[in-house]
Amino acid sequence: MPGLRKVFPYMRPYSWMVVLGFITTILPVLMELVTPAMLRVIIDEGIRAGNMGRIWYGAGMMLAAAIVGAVTTIGQGIARAQISQGIAYDLRNKLFRHIQSFSFANLDQAQTGQLMTRISSDVDVVRMFLSAGLALLIRSLLMIMGSVALMVTIDWQLSLWMFATLTLAAVIIRVFLRAASPLFSAVQQRLGSLNTTVQETLAGIRVVKAYVREQHTIERFAESNVSYMEKNIQVGRYLALVLPALLVLTNVGTTLIIWQGGLDVIGGRLSLGELVALSNYLLIGMSPLLLLSNILSMVSRAEASARRLAETLEIRPAIQPPATARRPEIVRGGVEFENVAFHYTGSRKPAPGQFGLNGAGGSANGTNSGRNGERPVGEEVLDGVSFRVAAGQKVALMGVTGAGKSSLINLIPRFYDVTGGRICVDGVDVREWSPPELRKRIGVVLQENTLFTGSVRHNIAYGKPSASMAEVEAAARAAQAHDFIMRLPDGYESVVESRGDNFSGGQKQRIAIARALLTRPAILLLDDSTSAVDLETEVRIQDALAELLAGTTTFLVAQRISSVLDADQILILDEGKIAGQGTHAELLETNEIYREIYRSQFGS
Numbered sequence: 001m002p003g004l005r006k007v008f009p010y011m012r013p014y015s016w017m018v019v020l021g022f023i024t025t026i027l028p029v030l031m032e033l034v035t036p037a038m039l040r041v042i043i044d045e046g047i048r049a050g051n052m053g054r055i056w057y058g059a060g061m062m063l064a065a066a067i068v069g070a071v072t073t074i075g076q077g078i079a080r081a082q083i084s085q086g087i088a089y090d091l092r093n094k095l096f097r098h099i100q101s102f103s104f105a106n107l108d109q110a111q112t113g114q115l116m117t118r119i120s121s122d123v124d125v126v127r128m129f130l131s132a133g134l135a136l137l138i139r140s141l142l143m144i145m146g147s148v149a150l151m152v153t154i155d156w157q158l159s160l161w162m163f164a165t166l167t168l169a170a171v172i173i174r175v176f177l178r179a180a181s182p183l184f185s186a187v188q189q190r191l192g193s194l195n196t197t198v199q200e201t202l203a204g205i206r207v208v209k210a211y212v213r214e215q216h217t218i219e220r221f222a223e224s225n226v227s228y229m230e231k232n233i234q235v236g237r238y239l240a241l242v243l244p245a246l247l248v249l250t251n252v253g254t255t256l257i258i259w260q261g262g263l264d265v266i267g268g269r270l271s272l273g274e275l276v277a278l279s280n281y282l283l284i285g286m287s288p289l290l291l292l293s294n295i296l297s298m299v300s301r302a303e304a305s306a307r308r309l310a311e312t313l314e315i316r317p318a319i320q321p322p323a324t325a326r327r328p329e330i331v332r333g334g335v336e337f338e339n340v341a342f343h344y345t346g347s348r349k350p351a352p353g354q355f356g357l358n359g360a361g362g363s364a365n366g367t368n369s370g371r372n373g374e375r376p377v378g379e380e381v382l383d384g385v386s387f388r389v390a391a392g393q394k395v396a397l398m399g400v401t402g403a404g405k406s407s408l409i410n411l412i413p414r415f416y417d418v419t420g421g422r423i424c425v426d427g428v429d430v431r432e433w434s435p436p437e438l439r440k441r442i443g444v445v446l447q448e449n450t451l452f453t454g455s456v457r458h459n460i461a462y463g464k465p466s467a468s469m470a471e472v473e474a475a476a477r478a479a480q481a482h483d484f485i486m487r488l489p490d491g492y493e494s495v496v497e498s499r500g501d502n503f504s505g506g507q508k509q510r511i512a513i514a515r516a517l518l519t520r521p522a523i524l525l526l527d528d529s530t531s532a533v534d535l536e537t538e539v540r541i542q543d544a545l546a547e548l549l550a551g552t553t554t555f556l557v558a559q560r561i562s563s564v565l566d567a568d569q570i571l572i573l574d575e576g577k578i579a580g581q582g583t584h585a586e587l588l589e590t591n592e593i594y595r596e597i598y599r600s601q602f603g604s
Contacts (some may be wrong), residue, residue: 001299003306007126010087017086021079024072025135029142031069033150036280038062044273076135084131088123091309095119098313104415105318108344113196114189118312121191122305129302136295140288147285154274154281155264158257162285165253169246169289176242176296183235185304190228197224239297243290250286257282319414325434331441332391333522333553334426335412341420342382342407381407383576385421389569391522394554396564398597399573405557406447408573409525412555413442425523443516445529449508451500456485457492459500459511463519471518478544479514480537481507506537513541517548524554530563538563561601570594 011018038058046055099115144166151159201208201217208217261278264270270278382404389395397405410416411423414430422429430438443463451459460475461467467475472492476482484507488494500508509529516524524545530538542563545554558564565584572580572593580591587594 001303001306003303003308003310004126004129004299006310007087007091007130007306010090011083013090014083014086017079017082021076021083021135022138024076024079025138026142027072028069028076029139029146031065031072032143032284033146033281034065035062036277036284037150038065039280040271040273040277042273043276044271048272080131080135084127087130088127091123091126092119095123095309095312098315101317102315103317103319104410105344105417106315111192111196113194113199114192115312116199117188117192117195118308121195122188122308125188125301125305126309129298133295133298133302136291137299140291140295143288144285147281151278151281151285154278155261155270158261158264158278161253161257161260162282165249165286166289168249169292172242172245172249173292173296176238177300180235180238180296180300181303183231183238184300185307187228187231187235187301188304188308190224190231194221194224194228197221235297242292242296246289246292250289254282254286319417319435321435322432325437326428326432327434327437328426331522332426333441333551334391334424335389335523335553335555336424336427337385337387337408337421338424339421340382340385340408340411340418340423341380342404342411342416342418343380345419381576382411385576385578387569387571387578387581389553389555391426391553392551393568394556394566396567396570397555397557397573398559398564398570398594399579403573404576405573406527409527409555409557412523412525413439413444440519441522443519443521443524445509445512445516445524445526447527447529449500449505449512449529451496451503451508451511453498454496455490455493456488456496456511459496460492460514460518462515467518472514474548475514475518476511478517478541478548479510480541480544481510481514484510506534510537510541517545520549521552524549524552526554527557528559529556530558535560535562542566561598 038061042055042058045051046053046058096119099110099119102110148159148162148166151162197220201221208214258279261270261275265272265275385404385408397408399405407416411418412425412430414433414435417431422431424430425433425438452462457469457472460472460481464471469492473482476485476492485492485494496502500511503511513526513529516526530541538560539562546566556563556567561584564570567584570580570582570584570587571578572587572591574593579593580587582590588598
């Protein structure tokens with residue numbers, strides 16, 4: 001059980017509970033093994049000898065064993081609950097923290113549904129094993145070993161029959177485990193695929209309804225559901241074979257041992273009390289075999305889930321902090337690209353909203369999902385890009401879809417690592433910065449704006465939870481969000497529903513801009529962040545930004561010429577290269593691509 005072996009170290013913080021659980025598992029088994037011995041005393045030394053004292057002794061010991069067994073079983077249940085729930089809590093926390101350390105490159109290769117399955121269903125499968133399966137497994141092994149040992153002390157010849165039965169049972173169990181383990185892993189994988197289908201459909205339910213694709217999504221879900229069901233049925237068939245096989249084996253073994261024991265009693269080699277004790281030990285030793293099909297099912301499921309959890313925890317975050325990271329108090333905001341090259345690498349390029357969990361490593365495993373028009377995985381997205389931006393300048397990025405604008409933006413806060421050249425902030429390679437410290441000084445508004453469940457104020461103050469109400473309002477006013485927020489029923493305390501579904505695209509963009517402005521960043525990255533607002537609102541936002549963020553270096557990905565007129569530099573990207581650089585007036589005179597964009601919006 002290599003997967004479960006990696007889970008067992010999580011028991012260390014609960015070592016006292018583990019000791020208690022082990023003791024309370026052993027004691028009930030010992031008490032159960034006392035009963036056959038006392039029956040032998042009652043029959044041979046009490047009833048047959050006419051000794052009432054031995055009868056009372058045997059009966060008293062059986063009653064005491066029953067009481068001790070009941071009390072310790074209660075303690076076992078308490079210990080099991082504490083250990084299993086505690087380990088599940090620790091696993092979920094560690095998984096979530098580890099997933100938080102993933103870079104964009106890792107997340108590009110991770111299916112959301114698979115991650116959700118691992119952090120919920122897989123952890124719960126392991127918890128169930130630790131809560132019930134492990135105790136049953138230990139109890140079963142102790143009952144088998146204890147009963148066999150005591151049978152040997154009474155009659156070693158009949159014990160050989162028991163050994164033969166157990167050997168055959170071990171063969172059946174081994175065959176089952178080898179066949180079932182991959183099936184249980186496949187079951188969890190298909191459950192993850194089912195969850196992915198549900199997650200994607202719910203996230204895009206408006207698109208589904210807009211294009212009347214309900215029937216298509218129902219059929220797609222049905223396919224995943226059927227696949228999941230069929231794999232579970234396959235597992236059920238294996239279980240259906242194991243239990244009858246063990247049942248036949250135990251019944252045949254029990255019959256043969258009782259038959260031979262009866263002959264030995266008739267022949268005088270065994271006493272009646274010894275035969276009764278042997279038959280009870282036989283039942284104690286054989287009964288766990290009938291439970292083994294359920295126990296093995298729990299073990300196989302838990303092993304498959306534990307391996308998936310270990311696989312997730314062993315994924316190395318693609319962005320690694322340097323051994324000695326820079327943590328400067330003041331960041332001026334100068335940015336320089338030196339012959340930068342970049343491409344997405346990975347086993348595949350995910351479609352929008354679709355993720356797989358294959359692990360990620362290296363500089364940029366995966367691709368930023370949801371962008372249209374980019375070149376295939378492994379092909380250069382940026383190639384030989386060099387430019388310098390002085391602190392406080394405004395730089396606009398323009399170009400056709402897929403030219404590499406968003407990719408360039410994502411390299412500055414080191415969401416991905418470059419595959420060639422280097423990027424410097426204040427003259428220092430971003431790979432020498434502490435990633436959290438670098439990102440704290442960079443405000444980012446991405447193409448897809450995410451709002452979290454909570455209040456409007458909570459969402460604006462997301463990057464600076466300690467912000468005062470005055471600071472929140474100032475940021476909202478600069479983002480032209482204050483007026484519509486005040487028209488909400490509870491103003492800044494109004495509830496934001498899941499993914500911000502109760503806000504329009506333009507409103508979400510303005511809240512996202514306010515969130516970035518509140519941190520007063522040294523560098524502000526705006527990735528087409530005003531595409532959903534009208535031109536008048538955009539102008540007001542630009543004017544407010546110029547006033548509020550004087551001295552802030554700003555990178556603006558834009559489609560509208562009107563958004564870049566006052567930029568200190570405009571970079572024209574084409575197929576990952578800089579095809580033009582200059583001010584609006586300079587590019588209008590010298591760059592054909594920029595003139596084409598201008599003509600498309602304003603005519604000749």
